[in-house]
Amino acid sequence: MNITGKTLIEMGFTSGKWFPEAIEYINTNQLKDEALHSYLEQFRPGPVQHLKKQPAPFHMNIKAENELEESNVNSVVASMETLMKTPTLVEGAIMPDACPTGPNGTIPVGGVAVAKNAIHPGMHSADICCSVMLTDFGKADPKKVLDAAHQNTHFGPGGRDRNTQFRFPSALLKDFEGNYFLNNEKMIQAARAHLGTQGDGNHFLFVGKSKKTGNTMMVTHHGSRGPGANLYTRGMKIAERFRKELSPETLKQNAWIPFDTEEGQSYWEALQIIRKWTKTNHEVIHNATLNALLVEAEDRYWNEHNFVFKDNDLFYHAKGATPLDPKFMPDITGPRLIPLNMSEPVLIVNGETTNSNLGFAPHGAGRNMSRTQHRKSKTGTTQEIFIEETKGLDIRFFSNEIDITELPSAYKNAKTVRNQMGEFGLGTVIDEVLPYGCIMAGDWQKNAPWRKKKRRRK
Structure with missing residues (x-):
C-alpha cells in the first residue's frame, strides 16, 4: 500500500515542500513500521515559537488632536503592542485613520503588520x-x-x-x-x-x-x-x-x-x-x-x-x-x-x-x-x-x-x-x-x- 500526503497528515505531520520527495522515497523503498517512523522523525516540527518579550517595532503615522482621538489612539497603540509580539512579525505601522477593532492584540483598521514567511488570515x-x-x-x-x-x-x-x-x-x-x-x-x-x-x-x-x-x-x-x-x-x-x-x-x-x-x-x-x-x-x-x-x-x-x-x-x-x-x-x-x-x-x-x-x-x-x-x-x-x-x-x-x-x-x-x-x-x-x-x-x-x-x- 502506497503512502500519500493524506497518510502523512493523518500521522500528525504538517504538509511542506518535503512531502513529495519523502513520499517518493518511502514508496520506492517500501518503508513501513519502525523503518517508516525512523525516517519520518527528521521531519518533526522544531521547537515551539514563543511570543516576543518586546514587541517588534512599529511606526506611528498618527497623533491625537483632541480627547476623543487620544482615547482612540491609545487603544490602537495598546493593541499594536500586543499584536507585534507575535513570533512571525518583524515590523509594523499605523495610519492616521487607525481605529481599534476586536479584542486587544487584533490588528487595528489602519494597521500594517509585516510577517516573515507567514500569512495571517486574521x-x-x-x-x-x-x-x-x-x-x-x-x-x-x-x-x-x-x-x-x-x-x-x-x-x-x-x-x-x-x-x-x-x-x-x-x-x-x-x-x-x-x-x-x-x-x-x-x-x-x-x-x-x-x-x-x-x-x-x-x-x-x-x-x-x-x-x-x-x-x-x-x-x-x-x-x-x-x-x-x-x-x-x-x-x-x-x-x-x-x-x-x-x-x-x-x-x-x-x-x-x-x-x-x-x-x-x-x-x-x-x-x-x-x-x-x-x-x-x-x-x-x-x-x-x-x-x-x-x-x-x-x-x-x-x-x-x-x-x-x-x-x-x-x-x-x-x-x-x-x-x-x-x-x-x-x-x-x-x-x-x-x-x-x-x-x-x-x-x-x-x-x-x-x-x-x-x-x-x-x-x-x-x-x-x-x-x-x-x-x-x-x-x-x-x-x-x-x-x-x-x-x-x-x-x-x-x-x-x-x-x-x-x-x-x-x-x-x-x-x-x-x-x-x-x-x-x-x-x-x-x-x-x-x-x-x-x-x-x-x-x-x-x-x-x-x-x-x-x-x-x-
Missing part, C-alpha cells in the same frame, strides 16, 4: 481585498450616472437571483476549480451569485466630478463578499491547526499559515484568485453603468486597501491601508484612491515608500467611536440628522432606510486625516473627486424578514 479579515475602483465618465451628467448605477448595482445581504446575475467568466471559474481552498460548491455558488454586489456597512457607490478636469467619475468601494468570507473561514481553521502545533501562546486571531507549506502555497494562490474576482466584481458594475448610458470610459484604475502583499519572504498585511509602492500591485494602471466620507472628496494620490510608511497610506477617514456610541451621541430624528448632514448631496440608501452610522459625523475629521497625511509623508493629492452623491446599503436590518416576522408575532 490580519486581512473576512473582507478580503476590500478595494476601490474609479471610472471616468467624461462629461456625462452625474445625476444620470448615479441613476444608471442605482439600477445596476446591488447592496444588502445575499446575492443576485438567477435572472439578474452577471455572466461568470470561464477563466475565473477554472481558477476556482483548480484551487484546493476554492473548489467547492458553496464557494462557487457564492462567487456566481455575489458578482455585481456590494454588501453593506461602509461600502458605497460614489459619483462626483474631478476638481482638475470637471469630468464625472464613479467610485465603487467593496470587497470579495461571500467568496472572500468563505476563504477567510477556511484559512482561519488551517491557521489554528498550525497555531496549536507551532505557537500555542499566539492569540487565535493572529494564527498563521507558514508560506513554505502546501497549505501556505495554496492559500496564497487562493488570495490572488479572490483578488481577481473582486476586481471583476467592480468591473461588471462599472461596465453595466457605462452600457446603460451608452458611454465609453475615458480612464479607469483601482487599488485594494485590505489585503496581504508579498515582497520576497515578507508578507505585508494591510488592514485598511492603501498601497503606495508599485511593487505591491503588479497590475497598477494609475494613482491610488482614498475616500473620506460621503460629503468629502475622494482623494486621488501618488506617493513614495518611506521608512515610516512602509509603502502605504491611509484608506479613508476611520472612526473615533463605535456605531453604537455614535447613535447615542446624536439628537433629533433620523430624518433631521440626515437632512442636516447631507445638504446639497444626492444621498441614497438601497434599502430605503437611513443608516445614520454612515453619515459624515460617524467618521474621523477629514481635514485632520489629510493634514496628517502631509505631515507623515503618506502620499500627495494630485486630484479630488468632488461629491455629487452616493448610494449605500442603509439600515437593511430594520425591515429584514426576521424582524417583520417578530413584529407580526407581537
Whole structure:
C-alpha cells in the first residue's frame, strides 16, 4: 500500500515542500513500521515559537488632536503592542485613520503588520481585498450616472437571483476549480451569485466630478463578499491547526499559515484568485453603468486597501491601508484612491515608500467611536440628522432606510486625516473627486424578514 500526503497528515505531520520527495522515497523503498517512523522523525516540527518579550517595532503615522482621538489612539497603540509580539512579525505601522477593532492584540483598521514567511488570515479579515475602483465618465451628467448605477448595482445581504446575475467568466471559474481552498460548491455558488454586489456597512457607490478636469467619475468601494468570507473561514481553521502545533501562546486571531507549506502555497494562490474576482466584481458594475448610458470610459484604475502583499519572504498585511509602492500591485494602471466620507472628496494620490510608511497610506477617514456610541451621541430624528448632514448631496440608501452610522459625523475629521497625511509623508493629492452623491446599503436590518416576522408575532 502506497503512502500519500493524506497518510502523512493523518500521522500528525504538517504538509511542506518535503512531502513529495519523502513520499517518493518511502514508496520506492517500501518503508513501513519502525523503518517508516525512523525516517519520518527528521521531519518533526522544531521547537515551539514563543511570543516576543518586546514587541517588534512599529511606526506611528498618527497623533491625537483632541480627547476623543487620544482615547482612540491609545487603544490602537495598546493593541499594536500586543499584536507585534507575535513570533512571525518583524515590523509594523499605523495610519492616521487607525481605529481599534476586536479584542486587544487584533490588528487595528489602519494597521500594517509585516510577517516573515507567514500569512495571517486574521490580519486581512473576512473582507478580503476590500478595494476601490474609479471610472471616468467624461462629461456625462452625474445625476444620470448615479441613476444608471442605482439600477445596476446591488447592496444588502445575499446575492443576485438567477435572472439578474452577471455572466461568470470561464477563466475565473477554472481558477476556482483548480484551487484546493476554492473548489467547492458553496464557494462557487457564492462567487456566481455575489458578482455585481456590494454588501453593506461602509461600502458605497460614489459619483462626483474631478476638481482638475470637471469630468464625472464613479467610485465603487467593496470587497470579495461571500467568496472572500468563505476563504477567510477556511484559512482561519488551517491557521489554528498550525497555531496549536507551532505557537500555542499566539492569540487565535493572529494564527498563521507558514508560506513554505502546501497549505501556505495554496492559500496564497487562493488570495490572488479572490483578488481577481473582486476586481471583476467592480468591473461588471462599472461596465453595466457605462452600457446603460451608452458611454465609453475615458480612464479607469483601482487599488485594494485590505489585503496581504508579498515582497520576497515578507508578507505585508494591510488592514485598511492603501498601497503606495508599485511593487505591491503588479497590475497598477494609475494613482491610488482614498475616500473620506460621503460629503468629502475622494482623494486621488501618488506617493513614495518611506521608512515610516512602509509603502502605504491611509484608506479613508476611520472612526473615533463605535456605531453604537455614535447613535447615542446624536439628537433629533433620523430624518433631521440626515437632512442636516447631507445638504446639497444626492444621498441614497438601497434599502430605503437611513443608516445614520454612515453619515459624515460617524467618521474621523477629514481635514485632520489629510493634514496628517502631509505631515507623515503618506502620499500627495494630485486630484479630488468632488461629491455629487452616493448610494449605500442603509439600515437593511430594520425591515429584514426576521424582524417583520417578530413584529407580526407581537
